[in-house]
Amino acid sequence: MTHALVLGAGVSGMSVARLARSKGLGVTLYDRSFSQRPLSEGFGFSVGDWDHLLLRDADLVITSPGFSERSAPIVDTLEWGLPLVSEIEYAWPHVQAPLIGITGTNGKTTVTEAATAMLAASGLETHATGNIGFPLSDFTNQVYDALVVELSSFQLRFTETLHLAAAAVTNFAEDHIDWHGSLYAYRESKARIFANQSRSDLIVFDADDPGATDLVSGAPSRLFPISGSRIPEGGGGVDGGVFRVMDVRIDVDDLARQDPIHLSNLACAAALAQHVGATPDGVTEAAREYRPGAHRRQKVAEHAGVVWVDDSKATNTHSALASIASYGSVILIAGGLAKGQDITRLGQAPNLKLAIGIGDAGPVVVEAAGERGRLAGTLELAVEMAAQAAEPGDTVLLAPACASFDQFESYADRGDRFAGLVMERMGAIK
Numbered sequence: 001m002t003h004a005l006v007l008g009a010g011v012s013g014m015s016v017a018r019l020a021r022s023k024g025l026g027v028t029l030y031d032r033s034f035s036q037r038p039l040s041e042g043f044g045f046s047v048g049d050w051d052h053l054l055l056r057d058a059d060l061v062i063t064s065p066g067f068s069e070r071s072a073p074i075v076d077t078l079e080w081g082l083p084l085v086s087e088i089e090y091a092w093p094h095v096q097a098p099l100i101g102i103t104g105t106n107g108k109t110t111v112t113e114a115a116t117a118m119l120a121a122s123g124l125e126t127h128a129t130g131n132i133g134f135p136l137s138d139f140t141n142q143v144y145d146a147l148v149v150e151l152s153s154f155q156l157r158f159t160e161t162l163h164l165a166a167a168a169v170t171n172f173a174e175d176h177i178d179w180h181g182s183l184y185a186y187r188e189s190k191a192r193i194f195a196n197q198s199r200s201d202l203i204v205f206d207a208d209d210p211g212a213t214d215l216v217s218g219a220p221s222r223l224f225p226i227s228g229s230r231i232p233e234g235g236g237g238v239d240g241g242v243f244r245v246m247d248v249r250i251d252v253d254d255l256a257r258q259d260p261i262h263l264s265n266l267a268c269a270a271a272l273a274q275h276v277g278a279t280p281d282g283v284t285e286a287a288r289e290y291r292p293g294a295h296r297r298q299k300v301a302e303h304a305g306v307v308w309v310d311d312s313k314a315t316n317t318h319s320a321l322a323s324i325a326s327y328g329s330v331i332l333i334a335g336g337l338a339k340g341q342d343i344t345r346l347g348q349a350p351n352l353k354l355a356i357g358i359g360d361a362g363p364v365v366v367e368a369a370g371e372r373g374r375l376a377g378t379l380e381l382a383v384e385m386a387a388q389a390a391e392p393g394d395t396v397l398l399a400p401a402c403a404s405f406d407q408f409e410s411y412a413d414r415g416d417r418f419a420g421l422v423m424e425r426m427g428a429i430k
Contacts, residue, residue, distance in 0.1 A: 305392025
């Protein structure tokens with residue numbers, strides 16, 4: 001019997017373990033932390049420090065995103081010469097549906113959600129999966145019209161045959177260097193999204209993002225450029241207050257937001273969805289109704305001419321800079337775990353009035369901003385300092401450019417805490 005070793009007993013690990021067992025494979029799971037789930041479902045389970053001898057009985061290793069490509073289990077698997085695939089790579093041949101894949105440094109979740117909504121509004125059977133919702137392995141027992149897969153660089157790294165009927169690179173900038181080890185490795189992982197496409201497939205990209213434009217330049221598929229502020233040649237975007245993508249026409253004023261980031265995300269989703277069968281009416285309906293999720297440039301409060309905005313999901317420099325550029329005079333709260341990326345560019349943003357540093361990378365933010373930098377350390381003190389410095393016309397923006405785990409459970413926890421502190425302060429003022 002062929003035997004698979006699954007690295008990680010979390011949601012995706014358990015899902016792919018069930019799929020592998022259903023295909024007749026013997027399955028053992030390994031995780032650094034104990035979980036009752038593998039044992040309760042009858043799987044072999046090894047826990048604790050990694051032991052390369054676990055590879056002796058394995059014919060195949062399926063990895064979860066929690067194991068970086070420089071981690072001991074991955075390095076040992078490659079040295080032993082065993083086949084190594086991600087959950088996505090193992091699952092996709094068993095899926096009965098064309099796949100849409102979305103990757104990028106930022107915007108993946110928004111485009112995935114919007115494209116799924118456009119397909120559903122067109123009457124098609126679809127789901128969002130991958131890095132959002134349930135793992136792809138959960139969607140192998142039913143026929144679908146299309147599945148929309150959010151793909152992180154971690155998931156793409158160990159794919160070899162993954163084929164996507166339509167794919168998108170929302171943008172590309174330095175991120176996750178700590179996981180991949182280098183910017184080159186990160187870039188090569190992202191490029192896996194179009195590696196097995198052909199001319200009949202579609203690759204959508206933001207024509208205003210140099211990183212994305214460069215990344216897709218060698219793609220074998222049909223290129224479809226989009227923009228949130230213009231209409232690139234041969235693509236879709238915005239012109240004269242009208243949103244135009246393929247057969248879709250919508251007045252920009254009918255959309256929830258009119259900023260270029262939101263419009264480019266919708267344009268990306270509209271192109272992907274139409275390529276696999278979404279109708280213009282379905283795309284239009286979903287685009288008009290779509291609202292980005294929490295902690296994505298979410299207005300928290302407005303008081304005395306000062307707007308407070310939560311963009312806690314801006315966990316890298318690229319997304320934070322885009323967020324800063326969306327407002328006029330910005331008092332920025334930034335910092336956390338920098339993940340090996342260069343965050344000094346935050347200090348050079350032309351519309352930055354003040355940068356307040358928090359968390360592990362707070363001192364780096366402050367030093368980069370020079371005379372415009374102030375160190376708070378904690379989010380509580382940062383909110384107080386921002387309130388003292390803010391004047392009418394300013395936007396106090398939480399766009400950390402860093403991961404949250406030095407001080408918070410997640411970016412959502414960080415954003416919720418920010419919103420709570422702001423509302424507490426507004427209540428005290430009133």
